[in-house]
Amino acid sequence: MTAPLVAILDDEPQIRALLSDTLTEAGFRTATYGRATEFEAALARATPDVCLVDLGLPDRDGLALVHRLALESGAAIIIISGRAQVQDRVTGLELGADDYIIKPFDPAEVVARIRARLRQPKTPGPSHDTARFNGWTAHFDRYALVADDGTEVSFSHAEGEVLRLFLEAPKRLISRQQMQESLGGAAGESFDRAMDVRISRLRTKLGEDPKNPRLIKTIYGAGYIFLGDVSWG
Amino acid sequence: MTAPLVAILDDEPQIRALLSDTLTEAGFRTATYGRATEFEAALARATPDVCLVDLGLPDRDGLALVHRLALESGAAIIIISGRAQVQDRVTGLELGADDYIIKPFDPAEVVARIRARLRQPKTPGPSHDTARFNGWTAHFDRYALVADDGTEVSFSHAEGEVLRLFLEAPKRLISRQQMQESLGGAAGESFDRAMDVRISRLRTKLGEDPKNPRLIKTIYGAGYIFLGDVSWG
DNA sequence: GGTCCATGTTACAATTCGTAAGGATTGCGC
DNA sequence: GCGCAATCCTTACGAATTGTAACATGGACC
Incomplete structure (x- = not known):
């Protein structure tokens, strides 16, 4: 005990x-x-x-x-x-x-x-784990993104980690290092392009225009920033 | 309710x-x-x-x-x-x-x-032997799953262990290791595919679509999650 | 313009997972 | 004991995911 x-x-x-x-x-x-x-x-x-x-x-x-x-x-x-x-x-x-x-x-x-x-005993009651933003609803429990017109795109665990990080800190700069710490878990030496790939895949699922991303913006030399009005529900 | x-x-x-x-x-x-x-x-x-x-x-x-x-x-x-x-x-x-x-x-x-x-749940409630969820009723005393339309499917002991684990922690991620500890009991060396098989069989008994499971979801690299609104009785 | 470097994207390989098939074990009836 | 059935583990192979490497793009600075 x-x-x-x-x-x-x-x-x-x-x-x-x-x-x-x-x-x-x-x-x-x-x-x-x-x-x-x-x-x-x-x-x-x-x-x-x-x-x-x-x-x-x-x-x-x-x-x-x-x-x-x-x-x-x-x-x-x-x-x-x-x-x-x-x-x-x-x-x-x-x-x-x-x-x-x-x-x-x-x-x-x-x-x-x-x-x-x-x-008290543990086990919190089940509840929804969703967030709305700019025409999308992210269902983290189902690993699915639902657009307002009803189309559904599923995302994987790794993509969900990135998405969640963004939705938890909207309109705030997230440095690459910060992201590595949150995601990779293994603290910091091996230079990792894996994160770029994750973000790339997430962007395509969100239907971002590569030339002109509206939601996930890259701040050259600094990190990323998620623009979008997030409301959790 | x-x-x-x-x-x-x-x-x-x-x-x-x-x-x-x-x-x-x-x-x-x-x-x-x-x-x-x-x-x-x-x-x-x-x-x-x-x-x-x-x-x-x-x-x-x-x-x-x-x-x-x-x-x-x-x-x-x-x-x-x-x-x-x-x-x-x-x-x-x-x-x-x-x-x-x-x-x-x-x-x-x-x-x-x-x-x-x-x-918070008021009672831990392991004493109860039936649970309803999404069109099914699980009778652990009879080792049987009864659908709302009356069709009955029996499940084995091993399958019941998995099912119970899911129903006791719905909408929560259950890591593979957690599951091994709860079920196999065999302390940690031989990683088994047995659990996959158990889950696979349980899925088919629940009539899950392999391509798009609605109840038991796999989180690649992390574990499983049971979606479904459970109420014990 | 040109060069350097950070980032995006694509292709491929490694890991992880699903499931079918076969075999081991257990329990039961004879 | 023997046969049979049920259960469950192991094996094997295919499918999904994820990281890595290679290449492409584009900004920053001169």
């Missing part, structure tokens, strides 16, 4: 240290991450029982990450955020978070709320 | 009315109680899915009631209290409450937090 593992995702080192210390003291194992890509790469190996997620991440839309976690991971998800508006809390919870704690927080309460989550 | 029942226990009629109205609007059934004795008497008849409990009750120690509920009832327990000290929250949660909301509260957040609790 190993101690439950709590993953901590926050970009502020001080918060990470505070949470990690408190939770270790309370008898949990902890793993801390400062960036979403780092966190996601680790998810493939270790599966935490609880995830503490800060919404103000530099490299990813935090809510989209929460949504994905809720669907794919069996872990309980607790948002810790400085955004204290009721609307923030409601959307966070609706997207699949199990609890929402407001900064500044009391460590004792965090521990109590984690324990409350661990008392 | 009846709406979830939310029990509301608060001594202030105004709060009761506010909560009841909001929750009814949100699609829940509600039952309101002003005193603990009244509430406890009702528990014998109706079993609510969620209990909203105010701690400041005139006729009973609220925390003791929460503790008893947590032990005896399968319902999710949410405390709504004016006592805002961290210590209050911690003890409330430690005693078995699943959430703690501070007065004054925003009704929308209450709804969101109730929904978050309901997303």
Whole structure:
């Protein structure tokens, strides 16, 4: 009976240290991450029982990450955020978070709320895993893209990873390295053109004009950016 | 599929009315109680899915009631209290409450937090031996699959193991390794194609189109995923 | 213009998966 | 024990996917 593992995702080192210390003291194992890509790469190996997620991440839309976690991971998800508006809390919870704690927080309460989550059995209920954008609807559970006119294109796992990365951080620059970390998993030496191929294939499935891509834009020397108005549902 | 029942226990009629109205609007059934004795008497008849409990009750120690509920009832327990000290929250949660909301509260957040609790399954439910999904009913006690039109297909023990694994985690990715561990038990060296065969046979029994399986999807390089709306009975 | 280098695309090979066929094992009835 | 049937694993080969290599394209800079 190993101690439950709590993953901590926050970009502020001080918060990470505070949470990690408190939770270790309370008898949990902890793993801390400062960036979403780092966190996601680790998810493939270790599966935490609880995830503490800060919404103000530099490299990813935090809510989209929460949504994905809720669907794919069996872990309980607790948002810790400085955004204290009721609307923030409601959307966070609706997207699949199990609890929402407001900064500044009391460590004792965090521990109590984690324990409350661990008392419950796992297995989050099934829900849809879809995102709409510019005439398309991506069904990640079915691995299919459905156009508004009804035509359906299926995509593979590798293509879905790329697509998901884009949809989780729309209108934001994604550097090549970031992408490699999120996808390849194996951290960084072997120069990889595999990603280009993935993107190429995804582009053709989206019906992009190679000369003038509207959705997936290449920023020469920097990375990629996904233009498109995404709404998860 | 009846709406979830939310029990509301608060001594202030105004709060009761506010909560009841909001929750009814949100699609829940509600039952309101002003005193603990009244509430406890009702528990014998109706079993609510969620209990909203105010701690400041005139006729009973609220925390003791929460503790008893947590032990005896399968319902999710949410405390709504004016006592805002961290210590209050911690003890409330430690005693078995699943959430703690501070007065004054925003009704929308209450709804969101109730929904978050309901997303979790109340019972792990391995005791049940039948499950319905997408036009089929699986009878694990009889090793038979019954279609809605009455046709019956029997399945073997090995096939049943796979089917049960899928039905217990619908719409979730099940990695190949996970499956081997759950089924074969044989610790990790000889990678088997046996599992593929099991799944293949199960697919044909479910009448899946090999080119386009709708229920059991293969995720190349990752595992399998069972799509389908499962309800155990 | 020309050159360099990042990126797009295509073709091919390696890996992974599906399924049919055969054989091993188990259980049952005689 | 023997025959038979059911179940399940293994083997073998075809199909799908994915990464790699090779080549083509196009921007940046002079």
